Amino acid sequence: MKYLSEYRSPEIVDALLKQINTTVKGNWNIMEVCGGQTHSLVKNGLLNMLPHNIQMIHGPGCPVCVTPVNLIDKAVYLAMNHNVILCSFGDMIRVPGSEMSLLEAKAKGADIRILYSPLEAVKIAKENPQREVVFFAVGFETTAPANALSVIHAHREGVKNYSILTSHVLVPPAMEAIMNDEECNVHGFLGAGHVCTIMGMNEYYPIVEKHKVPIVITGFEPVDLLEGILMVVKQLEQKEYKLENQYTRVVEHDGNKNAINVIDTIFEVTNREWRGIGEIPFSGYQVKNDYSTYDANKKFNINIAEVHEDPTCLSGDVMKGKIKPYQCPNFVSKCTPVKPLGAPMVSSEGACAAYYHYNMATAVNE
């Protein structure tokens, strides 16, 4: 496939690995922020091809993993209301809530539809005017424009029975929180390529400056990832800290202005609870008051008890990079994708599931 196969070329991968090997001198911990990058690293077997003095730390960039259990409970609550059609991205539906997942709610009779686009949900709302259609709008800055656009479409077309249950989270505040953690051992970042495709690079300069940490905006194919790692290592070895862009074929410096406008029309920044991590200030989007009739949180009277995470789940430590998934005592023994304790074991982007699916042999060898 053009524009894909060249980024999976064994020859280029080989050449980049050689360059990394000759460049690296110190011991470096590099965090790939985005779950898609974690997924690609393990799927392609890249982790055990890197030199031992480069440790990849798998960051909190998996939207499914950081969506608080309370919100899943809210989605389940809404879905169990017979007049509601709850629409969701696929990998959200197996995430355990405090009582059940959306998949279990579906088995109990809830009308839950897996969609690839929130605009489909608006269409379903138009086709079912007597019912309420709620889209479970999770994700980082990447899915925010499409979710916002669905509200704009619904508003423009006078679709009154559509709303979104939003739990958008933002990458830069999470990176800031990781760097502010006293136990932080991250020396450099691979920035999330698709998030920056939307938002551009500007938000990252202050993090680089304040924490003197290299950030390289990076893509998702093996060649992208290795080039990003090489760029971070070069900076670290030369004691530099800069914001660089490896993913130039997709990311423009100022991002996608249309998409940002769409986001700004519908959403405003708010504090947000991250599953396994806790509340991070200014780290999420909520629907603006002007559009509150499309905000499922306000439209419905959702009456559920506050719940707490399973205390034995160490997913927060995994997402902050303090431990590797296989260092958790529950990994495989009590926590598997069939019966997950925490969300990182559910989503294919979650670090625990990624290790479970692709990398158990490496885990044993490491």
Added chain:
Amino acid sequence: MNLSCPIPKLDFDTINLGHGSGGTLTSQLLDKGVFKLFENDLLNKKHDGAIFNLNGKVAMSTDSYVVSPIFFEGGNIGDLAVNGTVNDLAMCGAKAKYLSLAFVLEEGLQMTEFWEILLSIKAASEIADVLIITGDTKVVERGKGDKIFINTTGIGEVHAKANIDIINIKAGDKIILSGPLAAHGITIMSHRQGLQFETTIKSDTRALNNIILQLLDEFGEDVHLLRDPTRGGLATVLNEIAQDAKVGINIAQKNITVEDEVAGACEMLGLDPLYVANEGLFVAVVDANIADKLLQQLKQWEHGTMANIIGEVSAEHVKQVLMKSNIGGRRVVNMLAGEQLPRIC
């Protein structure tokens, strides 16, 4: 498919509860439709069951078909119901001889749709050279089914030279995949609600019995195991083999063909082709000595041009499937926890 056979006059445009009552409407549907279309000496007796003789070792398999949508590029639930069971028997080294055919129809199913499915069943059974000798039709109320469910049970005679048994698998055996992965599953996915992309991908549903019998004629006992990677895909079948035979399996990504358009759709949908369903493929675990020769013969088959040796059986990493990625990394290929779910981004 022979669509020239016109729909018989049945007085109703849709299936209703009466068609499953056992009364006049049932016999009208059966006499004018099913019995006439599939007529053969055993079926024509219209007895409660069929009475027949078989020779030698016999294989039997059953499967229920609930696919939605019922029509898709490359086939429909009817072809699938014949080919699926014929192929399960082929994986036992048997040539399917007789099939039972049972329908659960939902009230309201269009008669034209039902007829088209019946014609596909007829065409598929003729290609696979199998007779439908007994069956059943039930109708459930609207909302209690999904248009049509089909169950087929097949009986076949095992090839005299076949010795398909998991205990025959040994370290060093080669693993052969008969064609490109994931076409059927992606065809079905592209039809499901919310997916609007145009493709020319079509299901690979087809009978595998003729090619399997040819291979068994030539290579007999050196074919140690045959499996068709339907639900759960190649990854699931390989894991089952590794676990049941207590061996390790090594495969190489570069030897596994996924056609460009299918690969592109998988990328877009966030699905791993290793776990996507196929309906016209088989995996053969064969003795290393004959692997190349078998592959050459398989490549002569019209659907086998992209067949390949994708890996081998190992005495190491028992019960695990390891894959060497295209770029030289190594990963574990695990069983899937549940349905493969598309990723958010």
